[in-house]
Amino acid sequence: MMALCGLVLALAAGAAPAAAQGKLEAQYEATLAGIPVGKGAWNIDIQDDVFSAAAAGGTSGLLKSFTGGSGTGASQGRVVGGALVATGYQASTTTQKKTEEIRITLDKGNVKDFAILPEPPVDPDRIVVTEAHRRGVWDPMTASLLRVPGTGDPVAPEACHNAAPVFDGRMRYELKLDFKRMETVKAEKGYRGPVVVCAIYFVPIAGYIPDRPVIKYLAAQRNMEIAFAPIAGTRILVPFWLKVPTPLGPAMLEATSFITAPQPPRVAKTQ
Numbered sequence: 001m002m003a004l005c006g007l008v009l010a011l012a013a014g015a016a017p018a019a020a021q022g023k024l025e026a027q028y029e030a031t032l033a034g035i036p037v038g039k040g041a042w043n044i045d046i047q048d049d050v051f052s053a054a055a056a057g058g059t060s061g062l063l064k065s066f067t068g069g070s071g072t073g074a075s076q077g078r079v080v081g082g083a084l085v086a087t088g089y090q091a092s093t094t095t096q097k098k099t100e101e102i103r104i105t106l107d108k109g110n111v112k113d114f115a116i117l118p119e120p121p122v123d124p125d126r127i128v129v130t131e132a133h134r135r136g137v138w139d140p141m142t143a144s145l146l147r148v149p150g151t152g153d154p155v156a157p158e159a160c161h162n163a164a165p166v167f168d169g170r171m172r173y174e175l176k177l178d179f180k181r182m183e184t185v186k187a188e189k190g191y192r193g194p195v196v197v198c199a200i201y202f203v204p205i206a207g208y209i210p211d212r213p214v215i216k217y218l219a220a221q222r223n224m225e226i227a228f229a230p231i232a233g234t235r236i237l238v239p240f241w242l243k244v245p246t247p248l249g250p251a252m253l254e255a256t257s258f259i260t261a262p263q264p265p266r267v268a269k270t271q
Helices: 002-006 061-067 213-220
Strands: 022-032 035-046 050-059 069-080 083-095 099-107 110-117 163-167 172-186 192-206 225-230 236-244 251-262
Touching: 022 236, 035 236, 172 225, 192 213, 192 236, 225 251
Parallel strands: none
Antiparallel strands: 022 035, 022 251, 035 050, 050 069, 069 083, 083 099, 099 110, 163 172, 172 192, 192 225, 225 236, 236 251
């Protein structure tokens, strides 16, 4: 579940209207070969000068009986010239065996501090993450907010023409997008309208063990797809669904509820 949520991309460049403000409340369901295996929620709040995003999810159905687990993630930061500039990221995952927390502090895209609690043992086979790898990066949560420059409709093929460097506290990787097609979606509750579908490619850089089968599998995949829908009142797109082929069948994360609305500019308080 958390690995699927992490396979998303952001755009950093371009200008956006100064009064781009909106809110999203979404519910997602994860399936494997058509069988429900997890559920999650995602709340995003974008103001004129600050933003916050928080997600929570866990296994469900038959999978919960075997590998029960849950996770949360959150990021927050400033809105500068329309761009989302994260200052902090926190994530926590709990399984039947352990609980792990990750914390990252950022300054203008550079990692100032990070920690994994409890601290994991050093694995000599893991490719070392250097200080250079932690500069000019996105945290996984902010990297899921795709910002489209310009003044036209943000739900367009141009949204897919980019790539992003991501540091998740353990691994440094690149996520690249290519345009595939336009589609129309209909959530059970909320959004009905167009989405832009992108091919998504995972490129590991550091912090991973090269012989791990899951890393090899994801890096070799050329059939992963992600569909982006808009947050009303902004030029920000977020994932509506994500499809990843697996040996057990297609894994899919899809919004069942996608409620979004623009927000009026905040009015300064007067005496």
